[in-house]
Amino acid sequence: MQASNEETDARLPLLEIRDLHVELTAPRRRLPVLEGVRLEVRPGETVGIVGESGCGKSVLSLSLLGLLPPAMRIREGEIRYASETLPHADEESFRRIRGKEIAMIFQDPMSALNPALTIGDQATEMARLHLGLTRREAREHAAALFRKVGLPRPEALLRDYPHRLSGGMLQRVMIAIALSCGPKLLIADEPTTALDVTIQAQILDLLRKIREEEGTAILLVSHDLGVIADMCDRIAVMYAGQIVEEGTVADLFDSPKHPYTIALLNAIPTPAKKHEKLFAIPGTVPALNERGTGCRFHSRCPHADERCLLQAPPVVTVRGVHSARCWLAAEEGGLSNAVG
Amino acid sequence: MPSVEPLVQFDNLQKIYPVSGFGRKKASLRAVDGLTLSIHEGETLGLVGESGCGKSTTGQLAARLLDPTGGIIRYRGADLAQFRGKSAKAMRRKIQYVFQDPYASLNPRHAVAELLEEPLRIHRIGDKRERKRRVDEMLERIGLEASYGKRYVHELSGGQRQRIGIARALMLKPEFLILDEPVSALDVSVQSQILNLLKELQSDFGLTYLFISHDLNVVHYMSDRIAVMYLGKVVEVAGVDDIYAKPLHPYTQALVSAIPTEHRREKRERILLKGDIPSASDVPAGCSFHTRCPLAHDRCRRAEPDLLPAGSGNRSVRCHLYA
Numbered sequence: 001m002q003a004s005n006e007e008t009d010a011r012l013p014l015l016e017i018r019d020l021h022v023e024l025t026a027p028r029r030r031l032p033v034l035e036g037v038r039l040e041v042r043p044g045e046t047v048g049i050v051g052e053s054g055c056g057k058s059v060l061s062l063s064l065l066g067l068l069p070p071a072m073r074i075r076e077g078e079i080r081y082a083s084e085t086l087p088h089a090d091e092e093s094f095r096r097i098r099g100k101e102i103a104m105i106f107q108d109p110m111s112a113l114n115p116a117l118t119i120g121d122q123a124t125e126m127a128r129l130h131l132g133l134t135r136r137e138a139r140e141h142a143a144a145l146f147r148k149v150g151l152p153r154p155e156a157l158l159r160d161y162p163h164r165l166s167g168g169m170l171q172r173v174m175i176a177i178a179l180s181c182g183p184k185l186l187i188a189d190e191p192t193t194a195l196d197v198t199i200q201a202q203i204l205d206l207l208r209k210i211r212e213e214e215g216t217a218i219l220l221v222s223h224d225l226g227v228i229a230d231m232c233d234r235i236a237v238m239y240a241g242q243i244v245e246e247g248t249v250a251d252l253f254d255s256p257k258h259p260y261t262i263a264l265l266n267a268i269p270t271p272a273k274k275h276e277k278l279f280a281i282p283g284t285v286p287a288l289n290e291r292g293t294g295c296r297f298h299s300r301c302p303h304a305d306e307r308c309l310l311q312a313p314p315v316v317t318v319r320g321v322h323s324a325r326c327w328l329a330a331e332e333g334g335l336s337n338a339v340g
Numbered sequence: 341m342p343s344v345e346p347l348v349q350f351d352n353l354q355k356i357y358p359v360s361g362f363g364r365k366k367a368s369l370r371a372v373d374g375l376t377l378s379i380h381e382g383e384t385l386g387l388v389g390e391s392g393c394g395k396s397t398t399g400q401l402a403a404r405l406l407d408p409t410g411g412i413i414r415y416r417g418a419d420l421a422q423f424r425g426k427s428a429k430a431m432r433r434k435i436q437y438v439f440q441d442p443y444a445s446l447n448p449r450h451a452v453a454e455l456l457e458e459p460l461r462i463h464r465i466g467d468k469r470e471r472k473r474r475v476d477e478m479l480e481r482i483g484l485e486a487s488y489g490k491r492y493v494h495e496l497s498g499g500q501r502q503r504i505g506i507a508r509a510l511m512l513k514p515e516f517l518i519l520d521e522p523v524s525a526l527d528v529s530v531q532s533q534i535l536n537l538l539k540e541l542q543s544d545f546g547l548t549y550l551f552i553s554h555d556l557n558v559v560h561y562m563s564d565r566i567a568v569m570y571l572g573k574v575v576e577v578a579g580v581d582d583i584y585a586k587p588l589h590p591y592t593q594a595l596v597s598a599i600p601t602e603h604r605r606e607k608r609e610r611i612l613l614k615g616d617i618p619s620a621s622d623v624p625a626g627c628s629f630h631t632r633c634p635l636a637h638d639r640c641r642r643a644e645p646d647l648l649p650a651g652s653g654n655r656s657v658r659c660h661l662y663a
Contacts, residue, residue, distance in 0.1 A: 052527035166616045196390035196554065198613045201598035205612055223527065226557070226600030267532035269561030270601075271584060277539075278532035278561070284497055 012083065013040040014184055014217050015064070015102075020077035022056075022063055024288065031288040033059050033072060035241045038315075041185060046211060046218040048228035050264075051238035054285055057221045060238070061187050064219075065104060066094030082184075100130040103178035107190035109170035113162040120158030123177050130181045145176040149206055168199035175206060182214070189221045204231060225268060229253060234321060237261050240285055240296035247322035257316075257324040257332075259301045295327070303328055345417055346378035347516060347548050348402060354410030355397050359621050369621040371397040373572035375411070376647060379516075384542070384549040386563030386580070388556060388595070390617050394572040395552045399518040402550060403437040404428070415516075433463060436509035440521035442501035446493045452479075452504055453489030459511045474511065482507045482537060499530035503537065510541065518550045523558060535561060556599045560584060568592045571620060571628040574647060578655035588650055588657045590633045627660065635661065 022034040034056050041047045049057045062068050064079060066086070074088040081101060086093055098104075106112040113122055123146075124138035133141060139158055146154035149172045162170060171191065178186060188207065192200035204227065210216055222228050228235055235252050237245045237260065245258040256262045266279030283300040286292070295301070298308040308327055316329040355372040372394040379385045387395045400406045402413060404420060413420040415431065423431045439445035446455055456475045460466060466474065476486045482503045493501060502522060509517060519538070523531040535558065542549060553559045559566060560580055567577045568591065576589040587593045594611040613632045618624055624631050630640040639660050649655070650662040 052529060168616055196617070197556065197598045198390060198594055199616065200600070201594075201610060201612055204600070205610070224600060225528070230600045264528055267528050269532070269535060269557050271557075271560050274561060274580075277536050280533040280536055281529035284499075 012042070013080075014043045014045075014082060015039075015041040015219070016078075016080040017060075017064070018078040018080070020060070020063065020079065021075040022059055022068065022072055023075045024072050026071070029289075030075075032075075032291065033241055033288065034063070035291075037077070037238075037241075037243055039236055039243065039246075041217050041219055043184065044211070044215045044217055045234065046220060046232045048232035048235040049219065049221045049238055050223065050225055050228045050235060052223060052285065054240075055238040056241040057238050058189055061104070061189050061219065061221050064187060065098050065102060066091065067098075067104075099126045099178075099183070100181040101183055102185045102187060103181070103183040105171070105174050105178050105186065105188040105191045108194050109167065109174045110162065110194075112174060113170065115162055117161075118158065119160050119162060119165075119173055123158065123173065123180070126177065127180045141180065142176065145179055146173070149173075149176045149179070150202075151176065166199075167195055168202060171195060171199075171203055172206065175203075175210070179210065179214070179216075183216060185217045185219065186210070187219045187221070190223070191220070192227060193222070193224070200227070207231065225264065237264070240291055242296060242325060244297065244326070245322075245324045247318070248320075251318070251320075251322040255318075255322075257318055257322070257329045258297075258326050259303055259328070260297050261324075263300075295325075344380065346414075347381040347416060348379040348550075349414040349417075350375050350377045350398070350402070350411065351414065352376055352411040353398070353401060353408050353413060355394070355401060355406060356409045367621050369619075370572050370623055371620055372401065372408075373623070375569075375572065375574055377567055377574055377577065379548060379550060381515075381548055382546060383564040384551050384562050386559035386566040387550060387552045387569060388554065388559050388566060389569035390554065392617060392620055393569040394620070395569050396520055397572075398569070399437070399520050399550060399552050402516075403435050403518050404432070405437065429463070433512040434515045435518070436512065436514040436516070437518045438502075438505050438509045438520065438522050441525055442498075442505035443493060446501065446504060446508070448493050450492075451489065452491050452493070452496075455493075455504060456489070456508055456511055459508065463512060465512075478507045478511060481541075497530070498526050499533055502526065502534055506534075506537070506541070510545070513545070514547070516548045516550070518552070520552045521554070522551075524553065524555065531558070538562070556595065568595065571618065571623055573628065573658065574656075575629065575659070576655070576657045577647075578651075578657075579653060582651075582653055582655055586651075588655070588662060589629075589659050590635050590661075591629050594634075627658075 017037055017039045020034055020037040024031045024033050037060060051057045063074060079086045081097060120139060123142040127133045127138040127141050142158060143154040146157060151157055151172050192203050195203060211218055220231055229249050232249060234248055236243045239260050245261045252261060256265060263279060263281045267281060269278060281300050293312060294310050295308040295313045298304040313325050313327045314330055315323050315325045317323045318329060353372055353375040357369040357371060359367040359369050375398060389395045401408050453475050456478060457471050460471045475489060479486055479488055484503060523534050551562050563580050566580050566583045567574050570591050576592045584596055587596045594613045597611045615632055618631060626642050627640040627645055630636040645658050645660045645663055647656050647658040648663060650657045
């Protein structure tokens with residue numbers, strides 16, 4: 001990996017996901033989980049992935065680190081990190097990158113840390129593995145990182161076990177661990193979902209600080225549109241295994257194009273909607289084996305016609321980085337990208 | 341609020357658990373600690389606060405799922421604790437509870453129709469045919485076809501399950517519903533369906549809600565008034581618009597400023613609190629919020645403030661700044 005090169009061109013994407021297909025191998029059949037995901041993250045950029053349960057956002061983040069569960073595999077597509085392709089099945093190449101170049105923060109710090117090992121054991125593991133530090137050096141390194149993420153009495157903490165810490169403190173420990181090898185990209189999968197509002201505000205503030213001080217790019221996965229809007233430069237909306245709309249915060253919140261994005265925004269209770277009925281999306285997300293060939297959203301879409309049922313819509317560029325996977329947007333005169 | 345008698349009144353309510361530790365000192369966990377609050381007929385009172393602040397305990401005390409260790413709960417003026425045996429059972433028909441996780445609170449071995457019929461059977465209401473009629477009627481009212489009566493909980497989606505949880509609470513035609521995080525386990529699109537349903541049911545049946553949630557946007561949408569809890573006490577009560585537009589208590593101010601919002605262009609100043617909420621078994625002396633309060637001064641460490649009327653309108657706040 002040449003990624004430690006300080007001169008990485010800001011315009012070159014750090015992470016490129018090209019036409020990624022992930023499938024679930026069930027007995028005697030294969031079910032598509034991700035279908036043609038395409039996304040780029042540039043150095044220092046914060047990109048949000050938003051979607052409801054089962055849309056594939058967590059599978060996407062796991063696939064980037066080669067951490068897919070055994071029943072899932074990448075069928076097609078390419079993941080490139082710093083212009084280098086990561087071979088899907090090559091555990092060795094993922095191991096070199098995981099933790100060092102790309103680090104992950106999980107939703108539930110309580111279950112992501114081993115309760116039988118001290119925090120010190122777990123916080124020093126990556127630095128010893130990737131940076132070749134000795135035990136003592138790694139402990140000093142970890143203590144310095146603990147201080148940086150605002151943890152009190154770092155030396156004592158290293159000797160403590162995870163159950164002694166609150167959720168907010170543990171998430172800080174997780175962030176410190178993720179930062180231990182100075183990664184260029186941080187994947188945060190619902191990092192504040194298990195936390196209270198005031199603690200969530202602290203953790204989001206810490207992520208902002210890290211982004212500013214270290215220039216770390218962040219891929220933030222969340223179901224919470226508020227958190228995503230607050231943190232991100234660019235947002236991708238996922239539905240049933242596909243990115244259905246992508247754009248800047250202003251693109252998506254001021255002029256959403258995909259009916260699903262519009263429906264989501266209308267469904268969130270906000271003070272302005274206090275005395276109105278909230279928009280309810282009829283029906284449910286199609287099951288993995290019921291996605292059909294057309295638009296994945298057609299059965300719940302108020303504008304769907306026969307074409308939406310039969311033909312997969314193209315990804316249409318609306319303006320700049322704003323694109324939508326919808327026949328409606330195509331008719332409005334956007335430029336169609338040549339992808340299915 | 342006009343000076344009509346409130347439907348429910350908590351008066352200096354306490355729920356304190358003894359904690360047996362290893363040390364010699366007997367500790368106690370003060371889950372609810374001197375809570376005073378009233379809920380008026382037909383309104384929705386939102387109860388907000390962070391994990392461990394005692395909001396669910398308060399809900400369970402109101403439903404008599406727990407017995408208080410001190411204080412009084414009055415329902416239409418009558419002390420709830422006075423009801424025993426038959427009269428307690430009759431009271432239970434009026435006060436019902438909707439749990440956060442319908443998957444955990446509904447028996448997986450009973451079909452939906454049995455789940456809905458059970459409360460009627462327990463209270464010996466109607467004969468078999470009458471009960472079936474009421475079950476079908478309720479299913480229709482909550483937007484499920486009658487055929488769902490034959491299904492089991494695991495065959496339902498999260499939103500459908502919560503509809504059943506709500507339907508079950510409504511079978512006995514209650515007056516007062518305690519909703520404990522009813523939409524926290526649901527996705528946005530399903531959440532909006534349930535919130536709409538709850539509002540409809542409230543106006544159809546004239547229900548009074550105690551709506552417990554940590555999601556401040558949801559609480560704002562649902563509530564007429566909001567009570568903010570911190571470490572077992574109410575720190576501020578006010579009308580929903582007052583709380584959001586002009587929070588008085590420093591804790592409320594921090595909470596409101598921390599709501600993640602998509603309207604980030606109207607950027608508010610974020611108030612970041614230091615540290616975590618202290619443990620309910622080790623409550624700080626003086627004002628229990630002083631350890632995290634950006635405005636704390638000497639007096640806050642020594643003397644505990646009372647919940648006193650403040651500002652215009654009918655609002656109260658527990659803070660020395662306004663005393």
